[in-house]
Amino acid sequence: MSSFHDERTSERTAISLSELLDGHPVATFVIDSDHVITHWNKACEHLLGWSTHEMVGTRQHWQAFYTRPRALLADLIVDNIDPATDRNFRDKYRASSLIDGAYEEEDFFPNIGAAGHWLQFTAAPLRGHDGQLVGAIQSLRDVTERRVAENELRRAHDNLENTVRQRTAQLAEDIRQRQCAEEELRRTQQQLVQSDKLASIGQLAAGVAHEINNPIGYIFSNFGTLQSYLDSLFSMLDAYQQAEVAIVDPAVAARLRALRDQVELDFLRTDIPTLMQESKEGIVRVRHIVQDLKDFSRVDSQQEWVWADLRHGIDSTLNIVANEIKYKADVVREYDEIPDIECLPLQINQVVMNLLVNAAHAIGDKRGRIEIRTGCDGDNVWFSVHDNGSGIAPENLGRIFDPFFTTKEVGKGTGLGLSLSYGIVQKHHGRIEVESAFGTGTTFRVTLPKVRPPNEQKEATS
Numbered sequence: 001m002s003s004f005h006d007e008r009t010s011e012r013t014a015i016s017l018s019e020l021l022d023g024h025p026v027a028t029f030v031i032d033s034d035h036v037i038t039h040w041n042k043a044c045e046h047l048l049g050w051s052t053h054e055m056v057g058t059r060q061h062w063q064a065f066y067t068r069p070r071a072l073l074a075d076l077i078v079d080n081i082d083p084a085t086d087r088n089f090r091d092k093y094r095a096s097s098l099i100d101g102a103y104e105e106e107d108f109f110p111n112i113g114a115a116g117h118w119l120q121f122t123a124a125p126l127r128g129h130d131g132q133l134v135g136a137i138q139s140l141r142d143v144t145e146r147r148v149a150e151n152e153l154r155r156a157h158d159n160l161e162n163t164v165r166q167r168t169a170q171l172a173e174d175i176r177q178r179q180c181a182e183e184e185l186r187r188t189q190q191q192l193v194q195s196d197k198l199a200s201i202g203q204l205a206a207g208v209a210h211e212i213n214n215p216i217g218y219i220f221s222n223f224g225t226l227q228s229y230l231d232s233l234f235s236m237l238d239a240y241q242q243a244e245v246a247i248v249d250p251a252v253a254a255r256l257r258a259l260r261d262q263v264e265l266d267f268l269r270t271d272i273p274t275l276m277q278e279s280k281e282g283i284v285r286v287r288h289i290v291q292d293l294k295d296f297s298r299v300d301s302q303q304e305w306v307w308a309d310l311r312h313g314i315d316s317t318l319n320i321v322a323n324e325i326k327y328k329a330d331v332v333r334e335y336d337e338i339p340d341i342e343c344l345p346l347q348i349n350q351v352v353m354n355l356l357v358n359a360a361h362a363i364g365d366k367r368g369r370i371e372i373r374t375g376c377d378g379d380n381v382w383f384s385v386h387d388n389g390s391g392i393a394p395e396n397l398g399r400i401f402d403p404f405f406t407t408k409e410v411g412k413g414t415g416l417g418l419s420l421s422y423g424i425v426q427k428h429h430g431r432i433e434v435e436s437a438f439g440t441g442t443t444f445r446v447t448l449p450k451v452r453p454p455n456e457q458k459e460a461t462s
Contacts, residue, residue, distance in 0.1 A: 348448075
């Protein structure tokens, strides 16, 4: 009577398990202790293409996955074999963190479907009321979409890295060539006679500026193309991210999120545009250097002498260079009443800009102070720019107005700013003076006549 009761209980358990598995959306099959298939649910039929009728009662579950007989994780559990000792599972399986005695595996199966499928397996032991092993249950999930998305993302990332690496190498080579050209200019300048060095360097600078313009042009164009490529890649990544909501399986979606976190995708999306912007700013700066060379090599004859207020020009220039100064120093303006002067305003503004930028660069890591003053001295008007920065070493004071002389790091200064300023002030029949204490600060003072000399006025009107 007891044996009959156990058989009826076992039969009801089997029926209940069949009903549970058939209604379960995850593909699942069960084998007994003799490796005979006892359950093969409808999800298995749909995913693997083998019907319940073909499988239940056989030991042919391997046929759904391989072309020749091979143990599955469920078979190893039934035979109490550690997957670590099986060459087919040694590098592919892991112990389940949720189910005691269960194992997980993920692999590609080329025989499933037209192009193969990536499947994730979970196999666990089945035990009777007495705790004895009576079989094993194995579930499988199709993770092909997730794997394809990971591979596409990896390829996109590799392509992006390769593109950035190529463009960076190209830019580095162009910068190296530019530095070689600048070094050649410095060597040439040292050989010139003091009396005519400004004119000679001006002619040389004009040619160099023309030559530098060509490589800078195609570098700038390449950056535009690279920016377009990046935009396309980011659009593709957005499409992948939007597609995640269509993934029904929470585990798959969680793994995708984990992968994004692992590769720091959000960081890359913000950092790469920043790197691109910084590189473009460097190229723009090279263009400005070329323009400085052009300015140095010619007299801007198209400008006209007009009456202008120095204070207005100083304020306008401060607005232009605000980004260079606002993070480095507080600006203090102390303007005395001064009359308008006859000048070339754009050129005077260039002098103001060079002095302000130099003052900002002279200030170290701590926030500093820049003081701008104006005043009148007889027939002259003056303005000064003072900073509390590092100052100028005494041995360098006599050279600061020489073309191409700079105390800044390589790539941070051209040595043209003060030389251009000196030439502009001389053209206005003024003077530029400097006082500096090394380690305490520097003051530049520019003095300009209110009116041009009479002989120049006659030449302009004749």
